[in-house]
Amino acid sequence: MKQKLSKTAYKILNLCLAALFAAGACFFYAPAGAAAQSTSSAETQAGESTEQAGETTGQQATEKAAGGSTEQAGDESEDETADAAEAQLSLEEQKALLESNIKESEEKLAELAEESKVTEEYINALDEKIGALNEQLTVLSQQITQYSEETDALEAEIEENNAAVAELEDEIAEIEAELERLNALFDAKYEAYCIRMRAIYISGSWGIISALLTSGDISGFFTRYEMIKAVSKSDGELLAEIQQEAAEIEAEGSALDQKRAELQKVQQQLTEKKESLVEKQAALEDAQEELAGKKATLSADRAESDSLYAELTAENGMYSEYKNEDSELVAAVEQEIADLINGIISADDVTLATTGERDADVSVEYTYTDVYSNSDAVLNMTYPAPGHYTVSCSFGRYSNGANHTGTDFPCATGSKIVAAQSGQVIRVKRLDYSYGYYVMIYHGTDSSGRSVVTLYAHNSSILVSVGQTVSKGETIALSGSTGNSTGPHCHFEIRLNGTAVNPINYLSK
Numbered sequence: 001m002k003q004k005l006s007k008t009a010y011k012i013l014n015l016c017l018a019a020l021f022a023a024g025a026c027f028f029y030a031p032a033g034a035a036a037q038s039t040s041s042a043e044t045q046a047g048e049s050t051e052q053a054g055e056t057t058g059q060q061a062t063e064k065a066a067g068g069s070t071e072q073a074g075d076e077s078e079d080e081t082a083d084a085a086e087a088q089l090s091l092e093e094q095k096a097l098l099e100s101n102i103k104e105s106e107e108k109l110a111e112l113a114e115e116s117k118v119t120e121e122y123i124n125a126l127d128e129k130i131g132a133l134n135e136q137l138t139v140l141s142q143q144i145t146q147y148s149e150e151t152d153a154l155e156a157e158i159e160e161n162n163a164a165v166a167e168l169e170d171e172i173a174e175i176e177a178e179l180e181r182l183n184a185l186f187d188a189k190y191e192a193y194c195i196r197m198r199a200i201y202i203s204g205s206w207g208i209i210s211a212l213l214t215s216g217d218i219s220g221f222f223t224r225y226e227m228i229k230a231v232s233k234s235d236g237e238l239l240a241e242i243q244q245e246a247a248e249i250e251a252e253g254s255a256l257d258q259k260r261a262e263l264q265k266v267q268q269q270l271t272e273k274k275e276s277l278v279e280k281q282a283a284l285e286d287a288q289e290e291l292a293g294k295k296a297t298l299s300a301d302r303a304e305s306d307s308l309y310a311e312l313t314a315e316n317g318m319y320s321e322y323k324n325e326d327s328e329l330v331a332a333v334e335q336e337i338a339d340l341i342n343g344i345i346s347a348d349d350v351t352l353a354t355t356g357e358r359d360a361d362v363s364v365e366y367t368y369t370d371v372y373s374n375s376d377a378v379l380n381m382t383y384p385a386p387g388h389y390t391v392s393c394s395f396g397r398y399s400n401g402a403n404h405t406g407t408d409f410p411c412a413t414g415s416k417i418v419a420a421q422s423g424q425v426i427r428v429k430r431l432d433y434s435y436g437y438y439v440m441i442y443h444g445t446d447s448s449g450r451s452v453v454t455l456y457a458h459n460s461s462i463l464v465s466v467g468q469t470v471s472k473g474e475t476i477a478l479s480g481s482t483g484n485s486t487g488p489h490c491h492f493e494i495r496l497n498g499t500a501v502n503p504i505n506y507l508s509k
Helices: 004-028 030-115 121-215 219-315 327-342
Strands: 407-410 416-418 425-428 437-445 449-464 475-479 490-496 499-501
Touching: 030 121, 121 219, 327 425, 327 449, 425 449, 437 475
Parallel strands: none
Antiparallel strands: 407 490, 416 475, 425 437, 437 449, 449 475, 449 490, 490 499
């Protein structure tokens, strides 16, 4: 392209020299009016050149402004990239911290294992490791989600860039074709003009004067003069056409260069995004593999913890629940309980699968004679397993971070489980997981207007039904080890407005 433009510029220079020569030759026979017209034409051309220069300057200013916008967009893109990098760094830091905690737990476990694994201290240390693994799995899941989103975004951008490349290539092809056409027209007219200039050069200015002076009469003189004038005008018009086409060629050439530069930039961006996509996909695969490995480790550690805990509680009789229950099952049961307490759904709308005989659900209507109303007397409760006051597992969180929403009282299978306060039975369930066979009783409201509900879990037998009114201390079930349980005990909960609280604060013998 540069070689072609240089050749065109060379031809334009020749044309300018030829035009000067032609102007000098015609000076001898151009009348004053023609000279004035020529001057006016030159001024017009100068004005057009000035306007063209102004347009060029405006175009450059527009391109500069566009460039500024592009740079600003680039800065915004860099800011977004920096924010993403900062978030990614945060996830990496979390992973590193959790990995450090896991390593410390493993070192502690190794020391404790030298004495015995069937100890509360060893099991707690193992549960701490499990808690760290759970958090690490959460971080890894977030990281995988982030990588997946970034990968999807990059794939979409690559698709857009491919479309942009194809569009630019089509535009370049059109410009090249137009440029080829203009060059062909230019070459033809340039050749014709050169022939005319050579003829003028050969004839010289004296040939023109001689043609005029050798006219036979005054009529012939003016006839020849008009012919020479017409030829001169035609030459000027041909020169103007050539100059215009040369300008078009230059403009098309500039447009072509601009499109090629734009194409190169887009192709560079495309290459960078493809490389980034490969990196993100590799990181995503690594994170997925790491997640799978951590899940396997977590599963093994949970199994070991539950096995050791069952062995430990069997030795000391301090039965409770396994600490590593399926979180989805727990969440489903908790949601149904919350919905029932909050009145979002009625008992007959609960459809969670149960095992054993399923009681028919009925709607329950409460009267002031059945339950307490705005009285703190409702909070004066008795122990749910009379004579069994030892706590095997307190209210709060396990060492692995899981939540224990009640208090466990170990007792032999078949021990009496009584209502901690008078009220009405609102739930009877028989599950082979979670709470196992459990009962829920609504007692009314305290002085703050909070609903008061108690829950009794892991029973071997249930002696009441939904809607039944019970008195404080009345037997409602027999203890057992159903559901998630290491041995016979009573898991007892108190919920105020649906929120579990520490039962010990409300119990008295």
